[in-house]
Amino acid sequence: MSDTIPILFDDVLAARERISPHLQRSPARSYETLDACVGADIQVSVKHENHLPTNSFKVRNGLSFMTALEASLRSRGVVAATRGNHGLGLAWAGKLLGVSVTIVVPRGNNPEKNEGMRGLGARLIEEGEDYDASVEVAGRLVSDEGLTLAHSTNHPAIIAGAATMTLELLEQQPDLDALVLAVGGGSQAVGALTVARQLRPELQVYGVQASGASAAHDSWHAKQPLKTASARTFADGLATRSVYELTFPALRDGLAGFVTVTDAEIAEALRQLLKTTHTLVEGAGAAGLAGLFKLRQQLAGKRVGVVISGGNIDAETLRRVVAMEI
Numbered sequence: 001m002s003d004t005i006p007i008l009f010d011d012v013l014a015a016r017e018r019i020s021p022h023l024q025r026s027p028a029r030s031y032e033t034l035d036a037c038v039g040a041d042i043q044v045s046v047k048h049e050n051h052l053p054t055n056s057f058k059v060r061n062g063l064s065f066m067t068a069l070e071a072s073l074r075s076r077g078v079v080a081a082t083r084g085n086h087g088l089g090l091a092w093a094g095k096l097l098g099v100s101v102t103i104v105v106p107r108g109n110n111p112e113k114n115e116g117m118r119g120l121g122a123r124l125i126e127e128g129e130d131y132d133a134s135v136e137v138a139g140r141l142v143s144d145e146g147l148t149l150a151h152s153t154n155h156p157a158i159i160a161g162a163a164t165m166t167l168e169l170l171e172q173q174p175d176l177d178a179l180v181l182a183v184g185g186g187s188q189a190v191g192a193l194t195v196a197r198q199l200r201p202e203l204q205v206y207g208v209q210a211s212g213a214s215a216a217h218d219s220w221h222a223k224q225p226l227k228t229a230s231a232r233t234f235a236d237g238l239a240t241r242s243v244y245e246l247t248f249p250a251l252r253d254g255l256a257g258f259v260t261v262t263d264a265e266i267a268e269a270l271r272q273l274l275k276t277t278h279t280l281v282e283g284a285g286a287a288g289l290a291g292l293f294k295l296r297q298q299l300a301g302k303r304v305g306v307v308i309s310g311g312n313i314d315a316e317t318l319r320r321v322v323a324m325e326i
Helices: 009-019 031-038 058-068 071-077 085-096 111-119 130-146 156-172 187-200 217-221 248-254 261-277 283-295 313-320
Strands: 028-030 043-048 077-080 100-107 124-128 178-182 204-210 257-261 302-306
Touching: 009 058, 009 156, 009 187, 028 031, 028 156, 031 043, 031 261, 031 283, 043 261, 058 085, 058 156, 077 085, 085 100, 085 111, 085 178, 100 111, 100 130, 111 124, 156 187, 156 302, 178 187, 178 261, 178 283, 187 204, 187 248, 204 217, 204 283, 217 248, 217 257, 257 261, 257 283, 261 283, 261 313, 283 302
Parallel strands: 043 302, 077 100, 100 124, 178 204, 178 302, 204 257
Antiparallel strands: 028 043
């Protein structure tokens, strides 16, 4: 695994030094009612990344990227494709640091995330059928306008920013046995593997992906990169059709296991988090708990960390989840 992890632990420490003046630590909390819901004598620790600015761990990634960018590139502006949280994090960092940000989202994207990015001053372009198509549009803007691409996953500073989350969590909960993490592009999971290798080599990291957007899961089991024809899930942060060169080798070699969960299972986990933690959770933010439900016999009696990686669910989707229409 050491040869396939794309960043060093020193990169994580440097990222934390750059971002910590601007971000407070997110809480790590336990809930007896959640433990009882999961069962199997599992003690669950919840990392509340939904309490960060922009309500998502992606603000770590965006701020890490922006603060590592040299002045000449900042002055030209940054572009990214997103389903929302990566764009919100970049827009927040751009507003903080005075960097022009252009965000490309698919047509029909979460309207409240779109509004949030515009509110932070980003130029928003709605083009492409899905996230992967919007990535192609962002690449065109790099060529046409000389902007710097801030890929949501495939950049060392992005992964280092995501890794600061696990660094915090292991300082807050040093006795964890396992982490169960949602995987879209994989920055969060690869960040966790980077930190675990240095601080807790025995810590097991499991991946979870939506069954309707299972490219990374399928690739992990096949031990080779695969693409899917579509990415259909209400958990928009997981809706990718491919894997990425910086993260897939580390996921392939480092994860202890990888499961998929249906939208119905994600929605049920979301309802349980609303009931037990009383905080707002989006689909991707509930996927880790949905995966833990699937892995609970394997992880019986363990101390397990899950992450509410985002809380930017739109009102209509939340209504459907609460009404048990998903």
